[in-house]
Amino acid sequence: MKTVDFFSFENLRLVYKNELSVAKAHVQAKKKPNNGNALSKEKRNKMVEYEIDCVHCGTLLSGNNYNTEHILDLNLGGSNTLDNKMLMCKICNSARAELKVSLLGNEPTIGAWNSIEAYVIWNFVTVDYGHARGANVPSVHREFLRLASGGRERERTGTRWFARASNTTLAVPSSGGANTPRPRPRDAPNRSRGLFSFDWRGWFRGSAQDRDRTRTAPSPAPQAAPRPTEEAQPAPDPVEEVPDITVAQLRSMIFEQIPAKGEIKQAQLGNQVKRSDPFDRSLRVLFLSLGRAKSTSMNTLLEDLLAGQASYRDDGTVRYWSRGATSDGPPEPPHQPANDTSGASTEKRQEIVKSLFIPHLSTTEFAAMSTLVGRIKYADPEKRSTKTITTEAGYPKSWGLMKILKDAFGSELEVQTDEEGKGEVRLKPSEPRPVKTSPMTTEGKHASAGNAFRDAVTPYLPEIGEACLLTKLSNAVQEQHDSELSLKRLGIELGFPKTWTARKMLEHAFQGSVEFDGSGSKTYIRRLE
Numbered sequence: 413m414k415t416v417d418f419f420s421f422e423n424l425r426l427v428y429k430n431e432l433s434v435a436k437a438h439v440q441a442k443k444k445p446n447n448g449n450a451l452s453k454e455k456r457n458k459m460v461e462y463e464i465d466c467v468h469c470g471t472l473l474s475g476n477n478y479n480t481e482h483i484l485d486l487n488l489g490g491s492n493t494l495d496n497k498m499l500m501c502k503i504c505n506s507a508r509a510e511l512k513v514s515l516l517g518n519e520p521t522i523g524a525w526n527s528i529e530a531y532v533i534w535n536f537v538t539v540d541y542g543h544a545r546g547a548n549v550p551s552v553h554r555e556f557l558r559l560a561s562g563g564r565e566r567e568r569t570g571t572r573w574f575a576r577a578s579n580t581t582l583a584v585p586s587s588g589g590a591n592t593p594r595p596r597p598r599d600a601p602n603r604s605r606g607l608f609s610f611d612w613r614g615w616f617r618g619s620a621q622d623r624d625r626t627r628t629a630p631s632p633a634p635q636a637a638p639r640p641t642e643e644a645q646p647a648p649d650p651v652e653e654v655p656d657i658t659v660a661q662l663r664s665m666i667f668e669q670i671p672a673k674g675e676i677k678q679a680q681l682g683n684q685v686k687r688s689d690p691f692d693r694s695l696r697v698l699f700l701s702l703g704r705a706k707s708t709s710m711n712t713l714l715e716d717l718l719a720g721q722a723s724y725r726d727d728g729t730v731r732y733w734s735r736g737a738t739s740d741g742p743p744e745p746p747h748q749p750a751n752d753t754s755g756a757s758t759e760k761r762q763e764i765v766k767s768l769f770i771p772h773l774s775t776t777e778f779a780a781m782s783t784l785v786g787r788i789k790y791a792d793p794e795k796r797s798t799k800t801i802t803t804e805a806g807y808p809k810s811w812g813l814m815k816i817l818k819d820a821f822g823s824e825l826e827v828q829t830d831e832e833g834k835g836e837v838r839l840k841p842s843e844p845r846p847v848k849t850s851p852m853t854t855e856g857k858h859a860s861a862g863n864a865f866r867d868a869v870t871p872y873l874p875e876i877g878e879a880c881l882l883t884k885l886s887n888a889v890q891e892q893h894d895s896e897l898s899l900k901r902l903g904i905e906l907g908f909p910k911t912w913t914a915r916k917m918l919e920h921a922f923q924g925s926v927e928f929d930g931s932g933s934k935t936y937i938r939r940l941e
Contacts, residue, residue, distance in 0.1 A: 419537070419541070419545055419548045420548070421533070421548060421549065424533045424537055424548065424549075425529070425533065428532065428533055428536050428537075431484055431532055431536060432529060432532055432533070434484065434488075434489040434490075435484065435488040435489050435528060435529075435532050436522070436525065436528075437489065438487075438488055438489030439488065439489075439520050439521065439522050439525070439528065440522050443489070444487075445485075445486040445487035446486045446487075446489065446490060446491065446492060447486070447492060448482055448486045448490075448492040449480075449492065450479070450480035451480045451494075451497055451499070455494075456478075456480075456499065459473075459499055459574055460473055460474060460478075460499075462572065462574075463572065464499065464570075464572050464573045464574060465570035465571055465572050465573055466478070466499075466500055466501035466504055466570055466573070467498075467500065467504075467538060467539060467542065467543055467569070467570040467573045468500070468501075468504040468507075468538070468543045468556075468560065468566065468569065468570065469501060469503070469504055469543075469560075469566055469568065469569065469570070470566070470568040470569050470570045470571065471501045471503075471504075473499055473501060477501055477502060478499045478500060478501050478502060478505075479499070479500060479501075479502050479505040480497055480498075480499065480500075481497065481498050481499070481500040481505050481508065482496055482497060483496050483497070483498060483535055483536060483539050484496055484532065484535065484536075485512060485535075487519070487520065488520060488528065488532065498539060498573070498574055499573075499574065503560065504560060507556060507559045507560035508535075508556070510559045511531070511552070511555055511556050511559055512531065514555055514559065515527045515530075515531050515552065515555060516528060516531060530549050530551055530552050531552055533549055534546050534549040534552040534553060534556075537549065542569060542570065543566060543569040543570065544569060656701060657698060657701055657702070659702060659717070662698055662699075662702065662717065663717055663718065663721070665685060665688065665689070665698075666681065666685055666695075666714070666717065666718065667718070667721060667722065667735070668688070669681055669684040669685055669688065670722055670733050670734065670735050671734070671735070672735060674734065675725075675732040675733060675734035676732065676733055676734070677730055677731070677732055677733075678710070678711075678714070678724075678730070678731040678732070678733060679730075681733055682694065682695045682710075685698070695710065695713075696710070699713050711731060711809070714733070718733070719757075720736070720757075721735075721736055722734065722735055722736055723735075723736055724804075725800075725804050726800055726803055726804070726809075727800070757806055758806075760805075760806065761802075761805040761806035761807055761820075762819065762820040764805040764806075765802060765805060765807075765816060765817070765820035766820050766821065768788065768801065769784065769788070769817065769820070769821075770839070771791075772784055772787045772788065772791070773837065773838060773839045774838055774839065774860065775838060775839045775840070775841040776838070776841070777838060777859060777860050778826075778828055778830075778836035778837065778838045779836060779837060779838060779860060779907070780830065780834060780835075780836050780907070781813050781814065781834065781835060781836075781837075782907065782909075783858075783860070783861055783906075783907030784798070784813070784837075784907075785797070785798050785813070786904060786905040786906055786907050787864075787905075787906065787907060788801065789905060790895060790902075790905040790906060798813055799813075802816050807819075814827070814835050814837070817837060821839070823840070824839060824840055825837055825838075825839065825840070826838050826839070826840045858907060858908060858909075858920060860907065861903070861906045861907030861908050862908075862917075862920050862921040862923075863921075864906045864907070865902070865903050865906050865908065865917060865921040866921040866922060868889075868893060868895075868902060868906070869885075869889060869899070869902075869918070869921070872885060872888045872889050872892065872893075873885070873926070873937075873939045874937075874938070874939050875939065876939050876940070876941060877938070877939070877940075878938065878939065879929070879936045879937060879938035879939075880936065880937060881933075881934070881935070881936060881937075882899075882914065882915065882928075882935040882936065882937050883933060883935075885899060885937060886898050886899035886900070886914060889902060898914075899914040899917070899918075900912075900913065900914040900917065903917040908920075915928060915935060915937075918937065924940070925939070925940055925941050926938060926939055926940060927940060
């Protein structure tokens, strides 16, 4: 009877024919790699407790020096079950990954089936029977040694390992007899399965960590309480009383921190006052000591305290303080609240607002609040908002524009509401006019804005009969007009609604003097007259 070598390549083909058929079907179908993950931490810890080695290099697996290895690669149809997983040191695990790429590439194809077949057989025979049995597939074995150890054969190989993660019996290197059986997990002896073979005693005892946790250290022996000493305790430091501060003292303290020339930020002013105070009190604490309410804003507190002695300006987010006309020291005029609407300061702020708004108010047409806001900002050299200008003039920041205009103009101002219920104003004409009962139309409402817009844009229109792109016209206005605003932005500043397009503004302003052709970025405007 002819003896068959169990580890011959031909015989290994028969032994691993099922695994080879899975790999061949997966590669032929050009399927994507199967999903996979590592062994659970509990499973890994249980396996490492047996002091197992890496099958290839014999390294003791412990701590964090190992990885999970899929024996039949996932991109060759390998499953993510326990039967297809084992533990291996990180170095050999990495070498096996490089081996696959070196022999098969990143995406194995059926054209390289001979290499795939040899690679799959080498994987299983080394895992099941030890590293030395890989020499029965010489081409793959030599390449692995080149990648893992520079071509040298391993001086030491594993002696204890789990051939498969689901196998609870340790595998050992086989002597390679003719009838050597294949140690499949399902044939492993003494494999614990079933309810009655479960280690109930160990389960009730708990893990080693649980037992260590339940051990209690012996309580230390009680020590006698120390006898009280007869030495006298040092007396506590005397608490220094903080003196009260008067309004005049606080005003003088703040005024000294305002520079004689220039201005200072309000936040910086507060920091300097705190540093100058012997008791390191903040402005808020100082005002509270005077009985001021905690809810009062710091702006209001400083305005009331420094009224007539220092002035301020707002740039929208930051307030700056500067001294008034007298810079030698704080004068002692009677305190006048900022919200007081009587006296010389009231007349002064009224004159400032009148001189500012009269050029933009008409005796014939009503102007909406939004139109006035745009005109004032457009005409101001510093492009300040009406809120900033009126606040600098002395009006409270909480006052609305309509309230400020009524205070400044009084009976000279005529007010009405438009069809949307919004207020509009104009100067009362010298001769009595009938009261307008019907709401203004859109054309009448924006007539003044249209006139101003037409005057601003006319110099940049093409010659009569010629056309140009609307975008080109907008760029010309932005580059050459004093406002440096685009066509639409200029119209908004002059009083047109923000929802209007530049084309609609031009149609309203020129009313038949221009015509349009095209749409979007290809819109052309032609001047007719």
